[in-house]
Amino acid sequence: xxxxxxxxxxxxxxxxxxxxxxxxxxxxxxxxxxxxxxxxxxxxxxxxxxxxxxxxxxxxxxxxxxxxxxxxxxxxxxxxxxxxxxxxxxxxxxxxxxxxxxxxxxxxxxxxxxxxxxxxxxxxxxxxxxxxxxxxx
Numbered sequence: 863x864x865x866x867x868x869x870x871x872x873x874x875x876x877x878x879x880x881x882x883x884x885x886x887x888x889x890x891x892x893x894x895x896x897x898x899x900x901x902x903x904x905x906x907x908x909x910x911x912x913x914x915x916x917x918x919x920x921x922x923x924x925x926x927x928x929x930x931x932x933x934x935x936x937x938x939x940x941x942x943x944x945x946x947x948x949x950x951x952x953x954x955x956x957x958x959x960x961x962x963x964x965x966x967x968x969x970x971x972x973x974x975x976x977x978x979x980x981x982x983x984x985x986x987x988x989x990x991x992x993x994x995x996x997x998x999x
Contacts, residue, residue, distance in 0.1 A: 912986035
């Protein structure tokens, strides 16, 4: 008895096995840089939280002109930044894997991203607390 949904075969492989193989490849590709992606995501999230804190503490929930302090346009910058960071990390990981395996490009770009985010976080906290935290770092 045949099933209601016919299978799509490509050679000897079914579409489901191709998808499973692709997912295994993706996991194997991303696994070495998982800690870098998680750390970058955590830094971006903490920067977003401290940025919201800074914005609300400076203006309250509304700016003097009545516009909301936090809106989708300002929050979309965090999404754009996150996507660009992920693209940069993946690009440098590919470059490191296939072009220059003896040079740790992924860790270098992650370091630059980390320092940038830490600087932004310290500026946000310094603005709210009126203390220069970066001076102590």
